[in-house]
Amino acid sequence: MNRPNNWLRGAIACCALVLVACGSGTRSADGPKSGTLRMAFVYATTSQNPFQEMALGAAAGAADAGDIDLTETAPPGINGPQEVSQFQAAVRTARDGIAMETLTPDLFVRPLQQAAAAGVPLATVDTVPPAGTKVGLYVGNDNTELGRSLATEIIKQIPVGTTGEVVLGNDIPGLDLLSQRLEGMKAVLQEQRPTLTVLGPFDTGSEPTDNYNKWNNTVKAHPNAVAYLGAGASDAVSLALIQKNTGRRLLVGSCDPDSQALAAVKDGYAAALASPEHWLKGYIAIRLLAEHARTGKPLTEGWWNPGGLIINAANIDEIIARQQNDQSRRQWFADAAARQLAAPADYLRPLSEAK
Template identity: 55%
Template sequence: MKIRALTLTTVLIGSIALAGCGSGSGGSGEKKSGRLKLGFIYATTTQNPFQEMAYGAKAAANVDGNVTLNASAPTGVNGPVQVQLLRSAIRSSPDGIGLQALAPDLFVRPLVQADESDIPTVAVDAPPPPGTKTNLFVGNSNTEVGRALGEELIKKIPPGTKGEVVIGNAIPGLGLLEQRIQGLSAVIKKERPELVIKGPFDSKSEPTDNYNAWNSIVKANPKAIAYLGVGAQDGVSLPLIQKQTGRKFLAGSCDLDPAALKAVKDGSLFALSSPEHWLKGYVAISLLIQAKREGKKLPEGWWNPGTLVVNSGNIDDVMKRQANEESRNAYFKALAEKQVGNPGQYLKPLNQAN
């Protein structure tokens, strides 16, 4: 492969419990050899990026073999519910918590509470909010994710081509998606300056809302030569619109939803730019485990696990990798071990995260 994230009573919580055997106690600076109780709190069970991170977190817990990992999320993005899940994890997961949040500022107080309880925390996918002592962020460069998609686009559009390129943003205001748009737009403006960029338009994040939003966007911009999304669901909706309308246009997106992978295979998406979410979940939980087992502090800074471009050249390999949890684990085993074993190659100062 060529490699270059309601009310509490009404939400269904996805959870993973991995129980081991043994006992032991530990704290800051003390090795712990018994069972660890860890948490992984993520944004929603309904979208592929967040599912991928949970798969990676589960795999890291399984490698240790003596971990209870409680991974939970709302069914649908719901910040207040996720805050309650984090507060619950503070009570049930004293050995460490990984947090993937789409609205990090909502989590300042519970993250401070975790620190006051001597529970280490790792921010996953989005940097930790100011005002906390969470000093480790495991997440890719979203600017690079956007640039990679832009570089794939210009391969499909000859120099000098005029026309409109429409961009959608599934969660307006979310910094990591805005970084992807910045990277994507910068490549288009530099390499194909004759193109007119329209948007970003709000394409919504939940599946049905996303399809309806893109359907309206495409109808309102019928002359565009390309439609580009920076969220996972965009890569599902755009091929479906092509199929239902009979129109053919360039479409690209990010993340690795199974339906989007099939669309790359059949040519209705020219590429996907993947933030490699599985690795983020794996690295975060693995580092929490390592710190507890060795009695060391967590490393500090920005840990960037990298970006993958998926196109016609490697789609078969990626689909094989993404077939199920076992295939993911088998593919990522060596890469994940290499990353966790060589922190100096992946860590940068936290303020450099982009």
């Protein structure tokens, strides 16, 4: 009579040993974890600079936190359904935390709900978590302020009383964060240069070829505009190429430190870039998730705004040097990252205020 019970106890013990051997570490449901953490960064596309920067920052955050098996995954082009599938795969393996960035947040309502229900710690990066998902941590910019800072820099080259058109371009119409940047630009132009006529924003496309073609058509339709301002990563690149192809000089401002956009500032084809400092966002998100897993303390909640940076002729050489490789980025951002992680209250606001 005792043999079946002994066999059952032995089988349970073997299964427990297998589970421990296969696990990456040990942690009670709410306690700290030892051993290798299994985490992931899931993002919109590998094809564009903003998302590449976030992924580099996430990798550096994992390296600095130590003993993290970080999976980074994204579609080769913007593809919301494919990214959802990649996120769902990460939920099955990256049980210690997932940072997620997307350009299609509406597709992630249910996947994020399911991940939270499964007990996976979550943070969204760059895009505010969609309503109803119970994601409590968002690491992203004040995009309205980012747009205002770009317009404030550009109008230094537009005398008070100037008349004419300023053309605005939106890489992804309907994406809130880009709309917020453009709202910030428009507000400054209307407040400080009310004699200008602000046009747009026009759809300028996200992928590089589409962006160039749409900006080319827009410039042809408005050839005498005082300035051309974009909200995304490809805009300065496209507008610089248009200038090279036509021999004209335009007043251009855009966002993101794409290497070609930096070259445009260096060569005088773009007056300024407003960098959302994407690298720092990926870094901070992974470090906060890792701290939660290691210590067992509640995951930081709220909107963590790491700030932005205006790139112009005064600091272009420094930023080009910063962007040379992974190590140069890590060295440049080291002080800012340490300062922010040491004083969370200085960078946190209620999630409801994110914009």
